Amino acid sequence: MTAVVGTRMLRKEDPELLTGEARFVDDLVIPGALHLAIVRSPHAHATIKSVDLTAALAQPGVVAAFSGADLRSEWAGPMPCAWPVTEDMLNPEHFPIAVQTACYVGDAVAVVVAETDMAARDAAELVDIDFDVLPAVVDLEDALSDRVLVHEALGTNRSYTWELIPAPEAVEEAFANATHTVVERFVQQRLIPSAMETRGVVAVPAVYGGEFTLYTATQIPHILRVLAALTVGVSESKLRVVAPSVGGGFGSKLDVYAEELLCLALARRLRRPVRWSEDRMENTQATIQGRGMIQHMELAADADGRVTAVRVRLLADMGAYLQLVTPGIPLLGAFLYGGVYDIPAYSFVCTGVFTTKTPTDAYRGAGRPEATYALERAMDALARQVGVDPAEIRRRNYVRADQFPYSSSGGLIFDSGNYEPALTRAMEMAGYDDVRAEQKERRSAGGTKHLGIGLSSYVEMCGLAPSRVLSALRYVAGGWESSTVRFLPTGKVQVVTGTTPHGQGHETSWSMIVADQLGVNPDDVEVLHSDTSIAPHGMDTYGSRSLSVGGTALWLATEKVIEKAKLIAAHQLEVAADDLDYAGGTFTVKGSPDRTMAIGAVAFEAFTAHNLPDGLEPNLEASSHWDPPNFTFPFGTHICVVEVDEETGKVDVLKYVAVDDCGTQINPLIIEGQVHGGIVQGAAQALFEEAIYDDDGNLITSSLADYLVPSAADFPSMQTDTTVTPSPTNPMGVKGVGEAGTIAAAPAVMNAIIDALSPFGITDIDMPATPQRIWTAIQQAGGTNGGPR
Amino acid sequence: MITASFEYRRAGSADEAIALLTENGDDAKLLAGGHSLLPLMKLRLARPSMLIDIGRLADLSYIRVDGDQIAIGALTRHHDVEVSELLAREVPLLPAAAGQVGDPQIRHRGTIGGSLAHGDPASDLPAVVLALGGTIVVRGPGGERSIPAAEFFNGFMETALAADEVLTEIRVPRLEGAGWSFQKFNRRAHDWAIVGVAAVKTGAGSGSNGEGAGVALVNMSSTPVRATGVEEALASGASAAEAAAHAADGLDPPSDINASPEFRRHLAQVLVRRALEEAGV
Incomplete structure (x- = not known):
């Protein structure tokens, strides 16, 4: 059978999705379900003096209504934070519905349950809450001053300070001896993840027996099951969590949300199914946001521009509360502020700060885009200082191919890499030298449309994660993944995986891996996932971990299946197991090519158990739990070419080139899709998206008319290519690609814009680089219509 | 993002729409393509108690020459303006602008009359009709009247259209090759x-x-x-x-x-x- 791994097989998931057959949470028909509507705080910070539910309860169709105080007794514990990054981290007690104080606009303060969605929403408008409005604190640096406390009881807005400074003296020495130093302050604006499907939940109590099924649009049914059980006080064994089709997450569905716990608690209390669907405006306020950092970035370099040290100080916006992994997000980037460069000395300090805004948490890339942005912007600044091309400054500093496995000064071991070929290839594809020549011509001609070229080389850490490393980082779970592979009597294969795809195409990729390993048609492989009753063990999908951890667990399970099948085949063929070769689903007796047995036939023998070797158990099935020994380290270089209209400040992206290396490729079509979407999501941070709050803590960008998610019309066709440097961390050599585009794109676009504006003496523009920001910068730089001075 | 409740009526003719408007006063709104009104209703910034659907009045969808002017029926969709060969020849400004309204889905639903009647200063077509020195034809209980575009837009999302009138036609001069x-x-x-x-x-x-x-x-x-x-x-x-x-x-x-x-x-x-x-x- 021809190998399918490495081919552009169309996704098995797509016909169902494209024809509308797929079922998302809101599509589920649940007879007798009640609808939950949530009354949310219109104030960023307020004491709840009283909640009057009378008018809401009097509405037709309304079954119940509760305040946070009414529901306080439902909670066996507070909302969980699974990542207490330091021993002394401050974590305010936080329940699914605010009891005394609302701490951001959108914080749940009352609930209404009714027979229909409309009745619930209409009645929710009639809940009368008497708030005592407290001052908001929106700005990160202002919050750090503790002028206004988000949580009075904590006495400070500082949640934690986390440090990674392996050799402090080396850093001091490098800066003392540096010929060049770069000192930059970058702002990572808050982003709204904006998955196509907003969140949705249905909690269904069993007719008898006390079990609950929680259907929810989540990336983490397994983690949620444990934490929902603990928070709501339901036995874990009586809680089944199912994620049906999920329309994107980007990290925003990697959380334990108030609404999930509310539906469960209310279903228990009211003994009826309770459902909730988030509208888009709620999504902008009540679903976590991403980024939100101020980055102080410093480089020390010698006369040739060789970087000798990196020193980073971060302020990270936690928002009002710590959600599931909020405090740990900066740590996922903490090791990567040296990126692809061989930098001997390293210093990283991060302080997590509370503000009266929506909590932050994981958003595509989670910490790694922020790190790459700060470093790549700083490398361009260094190139300007040294007076060399941005490509040259990168070449001088790359970790060399012969240095792998490479021990970074940040304390990681980069598994494999070969950085320069990706840069060279990207430059070829972009026509780098020609664009530079055109830029020079345009500059001397003195027009008003300025060409800029931006480079971004990145490395990320995927395959979350080695459990021992997670332990060292004080994360309270492991990073293994599990899979079961079973042959069915008809020769078809059933796969159970602990990963939770929500757009990534695991059913396709997993089928391809099994097809090659077991010699079956990928259409004959069924992949079961995202249901804790079917796949009881799993750590779910985030951080580009699924293939390198879950895919490896699957691969190892197929190896176990083959191993057992070999014993049966040897018995049937009356030879020793060692005398069998295995390839493409067929066992062959060494030296006797006509003596063969297909693994499907072996599977049937294992099923009937009529003639198995003594002591061997029936059926052909195996499970594997894989805990990776290391992260994987995908990398690449992206190049962006922009044209900036000096008169209007508008940026046009003319060209975008991406060369990525995610190790061994299972399905290049899926890789391209991930890269395309990732690039636009990253470029969106550079050009379009920003969650804007006013001084009172109101979210101004609470609809898709104001929060500018770009569409296909706003970005040119991308040119993509790959290099392949297999990972030694896992047997297939795979690395992960879900976040690469997002990590690389924002700095590539911003470096291009700064490059275009460099004749004006402009060295910084905050993201997103809006026309008004660019025009204002040009005005402040003394630019006039008709070209730079 | 869900509208407040409202009554829905479908008008079989412009006259029926006018009668319904007259009967129900200020609380009734006409629904054509729905691409300006419905977003406001979903935000509950607009809460009409009745929507009178005129979206199926096919006789209000046309583009034709009328002397030295072009007459465009109020219910002509942006997409039909965008692809009209007659307009491309006679008033190319109009299809060029209509082709930049929103996205393809919006252009297949939204109507030129709806856009003008909504009077949003951020919409493209009102400015185009103003620049062209066009005329807006409206019909009410007292019959038909023509309002110069320059006198049509009175205030923020306020127009000279009375509560019991239906905007029926837009008239613009033929450009005869002018830039x-x-x-x-x-x-x-x-x-x-x-x-x-x-x-x-x-x-x-x-x-x-x-x-x-x-x-x-x-x-x-x-x-x-x-x-x-x-x-x-x-x-x-x-x-x-x-x-x-x-x-x-x-x-x-x-x-x-x-x-x-x-x-x-x-x-x-x-x-x-x-x-x-x-x-x-």
Whole structure:
């Protein structure tokens, strides 16, 4: 059978999705379900003096209504934070519905349950809450001053300070001896993840027996099951969590949300199914946001521009509360502020700060885009200082191919890499030298449309994660993944995986891996996932971990299946197991090519158990739990070419080139899709998206008319290519690609814009680089219509 | 993001719509393409108690020559304006602008009459009809009347259309080859304009006021608005670049997350200059 791994097989998931057959949470028909509507705080910070539910309860169709105080007794514990990054981290007690104080606009303060969605929403408008409005604190640096406390009881807005400074003296020495130093302050604006499907939940109590099924649009049914059980006080064994089709997450569905716990608690209390669907405006306020950092970035370099040290100080916006992994997000980037460069000395300090805004948490890339942005912007600044091309400054500093496995000064071991070929290839594809020549011509001609070229080389850490490393980082779970592979009597294969795809195409990729390993048609492989009753063990999908951890667990399970099948085949063929070769689903007796047995036939023998070797158990099935020994380290270089209209400040992206290396490729079509979407999501941070709050803590960008998610019309066709440097961390050599585009794109676009504006003496523009920001910068730089001075 | 409850009626004719409007007063709103009204209703910023659906009145969807004018039925969809060969020949400014309204889905639902009746200063087509010196035909219980576009837009989302009237037709002059331009500045392709400019070259003495160009602005005031400073400067013999400097004269442009009033004034000047140059003024 021809190998399918490495081919552009169309996704098995797509016909169902494209024809509308797929079922998302809101599509589920649940007879007798009640609808939950949530009354949310219109104030960023307020004491709840009283909640009057009378008018809401009097509405037709309304079954119940509760305040946070009414529901306080439902909670066996507070909302969980699974990542207490330091021993002394401050974590305010936080329940699914605010009891005394609302701490951001959108914080749940009352609930209404009714027979229909409309009745619930209409009645929710009639809940009368008497708030005592407290001052908001929106700005990160202002919050750090503790002028206004988000949580009075904590006495400070500082949640934690986390440090990674392996050799402090080396850093001091490098800066003392540096010929060049770069000192930059970058702002990572808050982003709204904006998955196509907003969140949705249905909690269904069993007719008898006390079990609950929680259907929810989540990336983490397994983690949620444990934490929902603990928070709501339901036995874990009586809680089944199912994620049906999920329309994107980007990290925003990697959380334990108030609404999930509310539906469960209310279903228990009211003994009826309770459902909730988030509208888009709620999504902008009540679903976590991403980024939100101020980055102080410093480089020390010698006369040739060789970087000798990196020193980073971060302020990270936690928002009002710590959600599931909020405090740990900066740590996922903490090791990567040296990126692809061989930098001997390293210093990283991060302080997590509370503000009266929506909590932050994981958003595509989670910490790694922020790190790459700060470093790549700083490398361009260094190139300007040294007076060399941005490509040259990168070449001088790359970790060399012969240095792998490479021990970074940040304390990681980069598994494999070969950085320069990706840069060279990207430059070829972009026509780098020609664009530079055109830029020079345009500059001397003195027009008003300025060409800029931006480079971004990145490395990320995927395959979350080695459990021992997670332990060292004080994360309270492991990073293994599990899979079961079973042959069915008809020769078809059933796969159970602990990963939770929500757009990534695991059913396709997993089928391809099994097809090659077991010699079956990928259409004959069924992949079961995202249901804790079917796949009881799993750590779910985030951080580009699924293939390198879950895919490896699957691969190892197929190896176990083959191993057992070999014993049966040897018995049937009356030879020793060692005398069998295995390839493409067929066992062959060494030296006797006509003596063969297909693994499907072996599977049937294992099923009937009529003639198995003594002591061997029936059926052909195996499970594997894989805990990776290391992260994987995908990398690449992206190049962006922009044209900036000096008169209007508008940026046009003319060209975008991406060369990525995610190790061994299972399905290049899926890789391209991930890269395309990732690039636009990253470029969106550079050009379009920003969650804007006013001084009172109101979210101004609470609809898709104001929060500018770009569409296909706003970005040119991308040119993509790959290099392949297999990972030694896992047997297939795979690395992960879900976040690469997002990590690389924002700095590539911003470096291009700064490059275009460099004749004006402009060295910084905050993201997103809006026309008004660019025009204002040009005005402040003394630019006039008709070209730079 | 779900509307408050409302009653829905479908009108079988314009007269029936007028009768329903007369009967139900200010609380009733006409529903055509729904692409301006429904978003406001979903935000509960608009809460009409009744929607009168006129979306299926096929006899109000047409584009035809009428003497030296082109008559466009109010229910003509943006897409039909965009692809009209007649308009491409006679008033190419209109299809060019209609093709930049929203995205393809919006253009297949939204109507030209709905856009004008909504009177949003950020919409493209009101400024285009203003620049063209068009006429808006409305019908009410007392019969039909024609309102010059220059007198139609009274205030923020307020028009001369009475509560019991239906906008039935838009009339614009045939351009007869005159130069034109539509400049739309936005951040995303499908957004409303941050600033937009519609310009039509009229030739000295040939226009209704004897000016050199009709110029109207999108999102520069509380209503779609003519750039009278530019028009007057041109009429007094100013060059395109000189006239463009007057683009924001007398205007108090809005402030939002995309642009300050100051940036809007600057954009208006740049875009008017580009529009006049493209129109060959």
